Amino acid sequence: KAGVTQTPRYLIKTRGQQVTLSCSPISGHRSVSWYQQTPGQGLQFLFEYFSETQRNKGNFPGRFSGRQFSNSRSEMNVSTLELGDSALYLCASSLAGYSYEQYFGPGTRLTVT
Amino acid sequence: AQKVTQAQTEISVVEKEDVTLDCVYETRDTTYYLFWYKQPPSGELVFLIRRNSFDEQNEISGRYSWNFQKSTSSFNFTITASQVVDSAVYFCALSEGGSEKLVFGKGTKLTVNP
Numbered sequence: 001k002a003g004v005t006q007t008p009r010y011l012i013k014t015r016g017q018q019v020t021l022s023c024s025p026i027s028g029h030r031s032v033s034w035y036q037q038t039p040g041q042g043l044q045f046l047f048e049y050f051s052e053t054q055r056n057k058g059n060f061p062g063r064f065s066g067r068q069f070s071n072s073r074s075e076m077n078v079s080t081l082e083l084g085d086s087a088l089y090l091c092a093s094s095l096a097g098y099s100y101e102q103y104f105g106p107g108t109r110l111t112v113t
Numbered sequence: 114a115q116k117v118t119q120a121q122t123e124i125s126v127v128e129k130e131d132v133t134l135d136c137v138y139e140t141r142d143t144t145y146y147l148f149w150y151k152q153p154p155s156g157e158l159v160f161l162i163r164r165n166s167f168d169e170q171n172e173i174s175g176r177y178s179w180n181f182q183k184s185t186s187s188f189n190f191t192i193t194a195s196q197v198v199d200s201a202v203y204f205c206a207l208s209e210g211g212s213e214k215l216v217f218g219k220g221t222k223l224t225v226n227p
Contacts, residue, residue: 033213033215035215042218042220043204043206043215043217043220044217045214045215045216048212048213048214050213056212056214058214088156090158092158092215094213098211098213100163100213101148101163102160102213102215103160104150104158104159104160105157106157107156107157109156
């Protein structure tokens with residue numbers, strides 16, 4: 001079975017721009033979660049989607065948004081990028097969305113200049 | 114509120130030594146799940162174990178073992194006979210029952226020297 005895939009792997013953007021990151025979960029997995037990893041704050045939960053519905057949201061500003069499609073693929077969007085948004089963005093998928101083990105993708109490294 | 118504390122920021126050992134990574138958690142829920150993940154230099158988080166709050170049995174998987182003690186709110190991870198390939202950052206995480214939200218500790222960077 002293929003693992004979680006994320007595209008693109010690396011991105012460089014300028015302050016004020018917006019960015020869209022994509023995540024394809026493991027086949028059959030219906031829950032997709034997003035995390036931000038920075039050296040200062042560590043791993044922080046952004047949001048989780050299950051059957052196209054956002055079920056849980058972390059403590060991030062409204063500039064961070066996401067969605068999930070009917071095939072369980074997910075995208076997250078960050079608008080009006082700030083320097084502090086530079087981070088590794090990790091996507092994770094799980095089978096059914098009840099504290100099941102989550103399997104992570106390789107991440108998208110976003111650099112904001 | 115949920116919280117996970119990994120007090121050891123960095124640990125350095127010599128190959129074949131045993132090493133224990135500590136994890137202390139806080140939660141008000143009676144149903145919760147604990148996890149360990151490994152993050153090698155490549156960056157991808159690798160799932161190691163999931164344990165629910167009702168199962169306090171210790172678990173062993175090869176050179177890895179986990180000790181869950183509700184009385185001390187700890188879920189420690191031991192690597193026996195460490196190897197260079199064990200070098201990575203290890204994260205302990207907590208989710209409260211029914212939620213996929215993982216709250217991670219800050220991680221422990223383990224370096225195993227030959």
